[in-house]
Amino acid sequence: MFGNGIERSCWVGFLLLCGCGSSPTPSASEFAATHEDLLDPQTCKTCHEQQFDDWSGSMHAYASDDPLFLAMNQRGQREAQLGDFCVKCHAPVALSEGKTTDGLNLSGLSPSLKGVTCFFCHSVDDVQGTHDNPLHLSSDARMRGEITDPVKNAVHASAYSPLHDRSQLGSSNLCGSCHDIVNGHGAALERTYSEWQESVFSHAPGGSTCGQCHMDQSKALQPVAPGGPPRRSHAHSLPGVDLALTEFPQIDAQKQLVQDSLDTTLQSALCVSGIAPAQWLTVILDNVSAGHHWPSGATQDRRAWVEVNAYQGDHVIYQSGAVEPDGSGASDADLWLLKDCMFDAAKRPVRMFWEAATSAGNLLPGQLTFDMSDVRFYQTHIYRRFPLVDQLPAAPDRVTLQVHLSAVAPEVIDDLIASGDLEARYRGAVPSLLVGKPLEWTAATVTEQFVDATVPTSCVSQGGLRATADKVAATALPAGCSP
Amino acid sequence: MGWFEALRGMASAFFRQTAAVSLGVASLLCAACSSQGGASNGSGSSAVTTDAGIDAAPQVSCQSDKRVSSAALPLTVSGPNGFAITLSGRDPDPSAKGLNDWEVSVADATGAPVVGAKLTLATNMPDHGHSSSAPAPPDTDASGHSTLSALDFFMAGVWRVQIDVLPTGAAKAADSVVFFFCIEG
Numbered sequence: 001m002f003g004n005g006i007e008r009s010c011w012v013g014f015l016l017l018c019g020c021g022s023s024p025t026p027s028a029s030e031f032a033a034t035h036e037d038l039l040d041p042q043t044c045k046t047c048h049e050q051q052f053d054d055w056s057g058s059m060h061a062y063a064s065d066d067p068l069f070l071a072m073n074q075r076g077q078r079e080a081q082l083g084d085f086c087v088k089c090h091a092p093v094a095l096s097e098g099k100t101t102d103g104l105n106l107s108g109l110s111p112s113l114k115g116v117t118c119f120f121c122h123s124v125d126d127v128q129g130t131h132d133n134p135l136h137l138s139s140d141a142r143m144r145g146e147i148t149d150p151v152k153n154a155v156h157a158s159a160y161s162p163l164h165d166r167s168q169l170g171s172s173n174l175c176g177s178c179h180d181i182v183n184g185h186g187a188a189l190e191r192t193y194s195e196w197q198e199s200v201f202s203h204a205p206g207g208s209t210c211g212q213c214h215m216d217q218s219k220a221l222q223p224v225a226p227g228g229p230p231r232r233s234h235a236h237s238l239p240g241v242d243l244a245l246t247e248f249p250q251i252d253a254q255k256q257l258v259q260d261s262l263d264t265t266l267q268s269a270l271c272v273s274g275i276a277p278a279q280w281l282t283v284i285l286d287n288v289s290a291g292h293h294w295p296s297g298a299t300q301d302r303r304a305w306v307e308v309n310a311y312q313g314d315h316v317i318y319q320s321g322a323v324e325p326d327g328s329g330a331s332d333a334d335l336w337l338l339k340d341c342m343f344d345a346a347k348r349p350v351r352m353f354w355e356a357a358t359s360a361g362n363l364l365p366g367q368l369t370f371d372m373s374d375v376r377f378y379q380t381h382i383y384r385r386f387p388l389v390d391q392l393p394a395a396p397d398r399v400t401l402q403v404h405l406s407a408v409a410p411e412v413i414d415d416l417i418a419s420g421d422l423e424a425r426y427r428g429a430v431p432s433l434l435v436g437k438p439l440e441w442t443a444a445t446v447t448e449q450f451v452d453a454t455v456p457t458s459c460v461s462q463g464g465l466r467a468t469a470d471k472v473a474a475t476a477l478p479a480g481c482s483p
Numbered sequence: 484m485g486w487f488e489a490l491r492g493m494a495s496a497f498f499r500q501t502a503a504v505s506l507g508v509a510s511l512l513c514a515a516c517s518s519q520g521g522a523s524n525g526s527g528s529s530a531v532t533t534d535a536g537i538d539a540a541p542q543v544s545c546q547s548d549k550r551v552s553s554a555a556l557p558l559t560v561s562g563p564n565g566f567a568i569t570l571s572g573r574d575p576d577p578s579a580k581g582l583n584d585w586e587v588s589v590a591d592a593t594g595a596p597v598v599g600a601k602l603t604l605a606t607n608m609p610d611h612g613h614s615s616s617a618p619a620p621p622d623t624d625a626s627g628h629s630t631l632s633a634l635d636f637f638m639a640g641v642w643r644v645q646i647d648v649l650p651t652g653a654a655k656a657a658d659s660v661v662f663f664f665c666i667e668g
Contacts, residue, residue, distance in 0.1 A: 166668060168541075168543070169543055204542060205542060205547065205548075206545060206548070208543060212668020217580065217667055219581070260637075264638070267613050288613040289638045367611065463613045464612065464614030466612075
């Protein structure tokens with residue numbers, strides 16, 4: 001009936017445009033959009049332009065195109081025959097449509113099949129596990145969302161689903177199922193969902209779901225589709241800490257969202273302890289707003305670290321965590337590095353996730369309670385001294401603190417380049433991000449002075465962190481773990 | 484033949500004759516089809532189908548928190564010394580995650596506007612134990628009004644804004660007024 005592409009495109013566009021607004025409810029077989037139409041995010045754009053624009057710059061849209069994913073999957077298939085392990089979450093529609101089995105052919109597939117698409121999320125009707133994508137997709141072509149009274153339209157059937165309702169605790173089960181990864185050896189590689197479950201953020205009514213932090217609610221009432229009633233909607237840009245490494249839509253907007261989030265994730269304090277000449281620095285970090293550990297996600301590949309610089313006049317008298325001139329991470333003996341380490345069954349450190357039998361690290365935990373009278377409130381205040389042993393070589397008159405994050409460490413990228421799976425042009429492509437504003441200690445900026453277990457201590461803090469409050473010492477990285 | 488098939492036939496014939504027709508023309512035709520059938524633009528109240536076996540999990544929201552005032556504007560809160568601050572406007576309204584501006588007016592215990600007072604802000608999430616920065620607002624004007632700009636409510640939950648009022652020439656705050664409110668995620 002629709003013999004050529006132009007005709008079909010026009011026809012579908014015609015019906016979709018007509019269908020955006022309310023209209024008589026057709027029977028199930030009479031909705032305009034076919035299964036193929038619904039698979040294609042461009043179809044969604046016709047009526048849901050804002051949501052499409054948000055999503056088009058997200059890491060969900062980028063999931064099948066990310067050169068690091070493609071390189072790691074390629075290497076994993078070669079070295080460990082990973083099968084559909086990666087594409088279950090990076091290209092779930094291509095997998096469910098039978099267009100790929102291992103992701104090695106993704107570059108030849110239609111864009112509508114790549115990434116974590118509108119169709120994928122909005123077709124989920126059940127969550128049948130906790131990790132590695134146990135999501136069940138409906139076959140009823142009904143698009144699910146958080147709207148309890150969806151407008152009748154001629155394009156697709158609609159339904160409310162608590163799994164898509166950001167105000168429902170259970171909505172995190174949907175997101176969490178791909179943001180919690182366990183490999184074939186049972187190593188819990190990515191634990192964002194389980195970390196959230198351990199935190200107070202997973203408790204109603206005062207917590208926060210994944211969507212409430214990563215899908216901001218609109219500030220104004222606006223139709224979700226043309227002709228619909230004004231509603232609160234929510235953003236689909238889904239910022240985390242990863243960024244596109246190649247040309248991609250909305251890249252500056254995504255960077256800003258990531259930076260906005262990093263600016264407020266941690267609160268910190270910087271203290272000078274002791275009496276000259278026996279003085280040292282104490283840094284306190286508190287992961288106050290992540291709702292899961294920080295950093296989180298692929299933490300075996302991520303690197304977060306603390307940079308401190310102590311000065312006497314213009315002279316640097318002590319330094320730890322300084323970024324190398326070539327942009328690579330710091331590596332000094334005192335470095336406070338936050339990451340996960342992977343080990344094989346013989347407890348030898350390994351670099352690639354398919355080799356891992358266990359994974360452990362020293363990430364900053366998420367908040368455990370909202371009750372300040374509960375001792376657990378302060379168990380997420382983590383401190384570390386600099387230098388680790390001995391004292392500062394001289395009394396400082398100025399000290400600075402800055403936390404850094406590399407979403408994918410340079411050594412991980414170098415490893416993929418060395419194996420021939422990643423082009424060399426990606427060396428240095430992952431930016432080092434600043435986490436929060438820099439903090440400066442001087443005699444003039446000190447906000448707290450107290451005696452901490454007989455040690456005179458003076459501190460400056462940001463985010464309202466009370467340095468005098470209880471805190472726990474940072475744990476070291478597991479033995480044998482190399483940066 | 485139902486309306487859908489009729490429409491499809493018309494559209495197919497139309498496009499067959501004019502393959503290069505723009506979707507802009509099609510959208511004009513939409514005006515007719517979308518106005519038929521009497522469906523309103525309001526909440527469509529189509530039958531809501533939820534997936535069997537999926538429970539509505541507990542709701543996560545601070546709207547019912549007992550500390551929170553959900554009263555409409557203008558909202559007046561008094562301090563222990565009788566000073567009253569009226570929140571008369573906010574952008575966005577209601578306050579939302581991100582940067583917010585508030586319009587406030589300060590009156591003393593007699594109800595008279597407090598002119599030229601310095602306002603000091605302390606913004607935090609009491610359950611989380613963290614604060615948020617905000618620029619110092621301008622002193623109150625001749626009607627006791629000031630604008631609190633760029634209040635950064637950076638995450639969902641219960642927020643507390645304490646406003647200390649320092650009248651002209653006073654050595655310490657004459658009163659302290661606290662607003663509790665809910666930022667939805």
